[in-house]
Amino acid sequence: MNFVEELRWRGMLHDIMPGTEEKLNEGVIAGYIGFDPTADSLHVGHLTQIMTLIHFQAAGHKPYALVGGATGMVGDPSGKSEERNLLSSDILTHNQECIKRQLEKFLDFDCGANSAEMVNNYDWFKQFSFLDFIRDVGKHLTVNYMMAKDSVRRRLEGDTGMSFTEFSYQLVQGYDFYYLWKHKGCFLQMGGSDQWGNIVTGTELIRRKDGGTAFALTTQLIKKADGTKFGKTESGAVWLDPARTSPYKFYQFWLNTSDADAKTWIRIFTLKTKEEIEALEVEHDQAPHLRVLQKALAKDITIRVHSEAEYETAVKSSEFLFGNGSVEFLNGMAENDLLEIFDGVEHFQVAKAEVGNGINVVDLLGERTRVFPSKSEAKKMIQGGGVSINKAKVGAIEDTINADYLINDKFIVAQKGKKNYYLIIAE
Incomplete structure (x- = not known):
């Protein structure tokens, strides 16, 4: 596998310094990408660089992931309109450990000569005095x-x-490259296209300080076809940590991709071959409504970031809300995960004791919870067959809802029509 050609056909390559390809053809080359620990999780905006390191290692080269414990204390101005808040050393240390655990899911740290390694630039900056640095x-x-x-x-x-x-x-990042070039044999630094200036500063420092040669490569900054920012939703960034973005929401982010974006992103964010992707594109174009590309993209990236089990749960959750999925899979699900599925769905609360005693379905939906504005409207829609409790049609206005209906001994899912869901919480 040729690393640069792999990036080219996937549409990832942006800039490459002359001589880089020739250097890579010499054998196992070490290269690195830096990640600033400004949060305790990476987000989907970091995935392009993670994928770059994955391809770099797959091509037989040695990847270094630099977690910027020192640069995180400074703040990179690239692409920023204002200075960001600086974090304390304790927060940065915590963030670094979290990011390390995430990167270990993608890179092989025990595969011989090209095993991945993680480094922290705080290790070489912590004893570096200001006077020594400027000199x-x-x-x-x-x-x-x-x-x-x-x-x-x-x-x-x-x-x-x-x-x-x-x-x-840029001096600090430039010195990172110099240090890794001198002490780890890193000849290549990679990053997003907004990092070109900082990376080239490193190659220039290596040349001027030691007369050495180093190389630079950048990838495209990912944007949506409609011009909006990649990786952002109404609720904010899409994180890799399930505590920040649930696997269900993560899966939905990719599943809801437009056709134009899906054709671009399946090349960038999956490990599928060119032949596999082209076959999926043909299948997708024959029946776009089946969203073959989106489903393949969402499956691949959700499994690799989370797990196959989390992917299966996300699919069942989607089928439950948007198809004919069963309510059974909700039983035993962690409460936070269940609430994530119903995020954005209107919630109502009722007394658990009242449910235990049994509540007439019309009273529950048209009086206790206000799923309907009135009992008469609740009756009318039930009689028309338009109301479901836990995905089962309500048969008659005389039906009683009791503790047997409680999911995980706490929740009831009411449905008005096909798409209007309500979560009733019995406490």
């Missing part, structure tokens, strides 16, 4: 060189300006 690093790059970078120029032309802390970021 040993800062003197090699001119202010003119640093100010010519797009990330710096845009901020200086804006209203907020730029602090010295952020201005120095």
Whole structure:
């Protein structure tokens, strides 16, 4: 497998420094990508870089994942319109450990010569004094060189300006590359296209400080076909940590992808071959309403980020809400997971004792919970066959809802028509 060609056909490659491909053809080459620990989880915006490292390792090369314990204390100005809040060392340490555990799910850390390794730039910066840094690093790059970078120029032309802390970021990241080149034999740094300036600063520092040669490669920044930001939903970022974004919501994010985006993203975010993807595209084009591409994309990435069991639960949850799925799979589900499925669904509360004694279905839906604005409307729709409790049609207005209907001894799912769900919580 040729690493650069793999990125090309997948539509991932953006910029590549001359000589990079030739260097990669020499044998096992070490390369790295940095991840700043600004949160205790990576999100789908990081997946392009994770996939880059996966392909890099699959091509026989040695990937380094740098968790920026030091750079996380500074803040990268690339693509930012204002300076971000700086985090405490305790929070950064916690975030680093969480990110390490996530990256270990994607990369092989025990496969011989090209085993992945994780490094933390705080390890080489913690004993580096300011005076040593400006003497040993800062003197090699001119202010003119640093100010010519797009990330710096845009901020200086804006209203907020730029602090010295952020201005120095490219020197810090440049030294990361120098350190890994000198001590780990890293000849290549990779990243998103917004990182080109910072990466090239590293290659320049290596050249000026030690007369060495290093290389740079960047990938496309992912955008939606409609121009909106990738990885964002109405509720915020889509995280890899299930505590932040449930596997169900994660699955839904990919499943709800547009046809145009699905054709792009299935190349970038899955490990399917060119032949497999082209076959799926043909199948999808023959029956777009079946959403073959979206389902294949959502399945592949949900299983790899979470697990096959979580994927199966997400599919059953979708079938339950949008198809003819059974309520049975909800029994035994953790309460938080169940509530995630019904996020955005209107909730009502009733007394558990009252359910235990039995409540007439019309009273429950048209008076106790206000699923219907009135009992008369509840009666009318029940008689028309348009009301379900726990996915089963309500047969008559005289029916009684009791404790036997409780899912996990607490929940009742009411349905008005095909798409209107309500969650009744008995406490």
